[in-house]
Amino acid sequence: MDILVAFITTAMTAMFVENAIFARALGTSVAFYASRKTDNMIGLGLGILYVTTVSCFITYWIDCLMYENEWYWIVMPLIYTVVISIVYTGTLLLIWRFLPKLFKSIKKYVHLSVFNAAVLGALFLNEVYHGSLIEYLGFGVGLSAGFMIAVFFLHIANERLNSELVPAAFRGMPIMMVFIGILSLAFYALTGYNTSA
Amino acid sequence: MAQQMPKMKKLREKKPIRFDRSLLDGLAKQNVVLMTGIVNAPVVIAATTFKKGTVIALAFAFISMLTIFICSFVPKKIVYTLRVIIYALVGSVIYIPTVLALEEIFPRTVGLIGIYMPLIITNALIFSKTESRFYLRKRGEMMIDVFFFSVGFGAVSVIVGMLRELITMGSIADVKLAELNISAFEAPFGGFIMVGIMAGAFRALYNYARNRRIKQNQLQKDKNGEA
Numbered sequence: 001m002d003i004l005v006a007f008i009t010t011a012m013t014a015m016f017v018e019n020a021i022f023a024r025a026l027g028t029s030v031a032f033y034a035s036r037k038t039d040n041m042i043g044l045g046l047g048i049l050y051v052t053t054v055s056c057f058i059t060y061w062i063d064c065l066m067y068e069n070e071w072y073w074i075v076m077p078l079i080y081t082v083v084i085s086i087v088y089t090g091t092l093l094l095i096w097r098f099l100p101k102l103f104k105s106i107k108k109y110v111h112l113s114v115f116n117a118a119v120l121g122a123l124f125l126n127e128v129y130h131g132s133l134i135e136y137l138g139f140g141v142g143l144s145a146g147f148m149i150a151v152f153f154l155h156i157a158n159e160r161l162n163s164e165l166v167p168a169a170f171r172g173m174p175i176m177m178v179f180i181g182i183l184s185l186a187f188y189a190l191t192g193y194n195t196s197a
Numbered sequence: 198m199a200q201q202m203p204k205m206k207k208l209r210e211k212k213p214i215r216f217d218r219s220l221l222d223g224l225a226k227q228n229v230v231l232m233t234g235i236v237n238a239p240v241v242i243a244a245t246t247f248k249k250g251t252v253i254a255l256a257f258a259f260i261s262m263l264t265i266f267i268c269s270f271v272p273k274k275i276v277y278t279l280r281v282i283i284y285a286l287v288g289s290v291i292y293i294p295t296v297l298a299l300e301e302i303f304p305r306t307v308g309l310i311g312i313y314m315p316l317i318i319t320n321a322l323i324f325s326k327t328e329s330r331f332y333l334r335k336r337g338e339m340m341i342d343v344f345f346f347s348v349g350f351g352a353v354s355v356i357v358g359m360l361r362e363l364i365t366m367g368s369i370a371d372v373k374l375a376e377l378n379i380s381a382f383e384a385p386f387g388g389f390i391m392v393g394i395m396a397g398a399f400r401a402l403y404n405y406a407r408n409r410r411i412k413q414n415q416l417q418k419d420k421n422g423e424a
Contacts, residue, residue: 029321117319120316120318128312173232173233173234177234177396
């Protein structure tokens with residue numbers, strides 16, 4: 001029961017308080033791309049969820065071994081990139097071997113769901129907070145789910161933010177950034193507001 | 198010897214770098230923060246002071262330029278799905294000397310940037326622009342192109358850092374200039390809104406200048422035609 005509570009609490013924190021897009025701006029450009037089509041949104045979201053969770057599981061053991069090392073922060077990006085690359089290659093080989101149709105359809109954008117700031121950022125943040133294995137996994141799942149929620153919000157607003165209602169210069173990316181800023185402000189309130197002071 | 202001559206001639210013909218306007222695209226037309234928005238996390242979150250903006254700009258330029266240059270030697274025979282692994286690995290190796298050098302020059306600032314420093318290795322200049330733009334050019338032209346893309350990013354990073362420092366602390370590069378203290382602009386939402394408004398204003402200015410240039414060229418053509 002304690003394990004489940006720890007998992008859910010960490011996942012919820014990562015999803016709402018440390019939201020990949022609204023609180024950390026991790027993978028914003030990928031989110032812009034994913035929000036254009038429903039297929040992209042689901043495919044990229046699930047890809048990020050899978051890679052982040054598996055990588056979090058592996059990096060937990062590496063962090064436990066190297067955490068005390070003074071030089072770890074310098075080589076950490078290289079180690080994490082190796083881990084992500086192994087997960088990416090292994091998964092691609094499995095999909096290519098057993099699900100060739102799926103491999104063909106995801107080949108074009110699969111790298112976007114692996115080598116992006118959301119995946120690497122989740123691993124770095126996990127190292128900073130350095131919790132238990134369950135918390136590592138909870139954080140990975142939560143951050144990816146938070147990314148998917150953010151992309152979903154952007155997807156809903158996408159059509160309107162690209163419409164002629166918006167001045168031409170602001171259409172697309174600029175107004176999307178302002179929109180994310182306003183939603184970020186709302187998410188910021190989730191960290192807590194105290195009226196006593 | 199006679200066979201070598203045409204080869205040498207061919208090589209010499211390949212050498213000259215054609216310096217056209219498109220090499221400057223990274224500065225304004227395709228600025229990665231304000232126009233295409235493909236790299237914005239370090240600017241939105243971490244560029245909250247002039248110093249941080251400068252460190253991010255330098256790290257971005259070093260990591261991107263060196264990684265793109267080294268990876269241009271990776272054979273195109275390897276499929277892109279696997280080539281990206283090499284790009285990521287080269288980027289994370291380049292990160293090590295870059296961060297050590299910047300740590301020497303800006304000892305406290307590098308630590309304050311936190312996770313956004315290593316995240317530069319996953320920037321879209323390395324993973325997207327290489328295939329769609331840089332590697333389609335000759336190596337010399339490619340490096341000039343990457344340089345101007347880095348300058349375009351760096352300029353925005355420094356300006357955003359400077360503006361946010363001025364608004365949140367009333368200073369620029371730790372020099373007190375005014376009694377301002379609007380701390381909201383230090384938060385992520387402040388960064389998003391500021392970069393969004395800057396992007397819109399920059400696009401409006403760019404479009405205005407472009408339309409004016411087109412009109413002037415048209416007028417000039419008409420005049421020449423009449424003459």
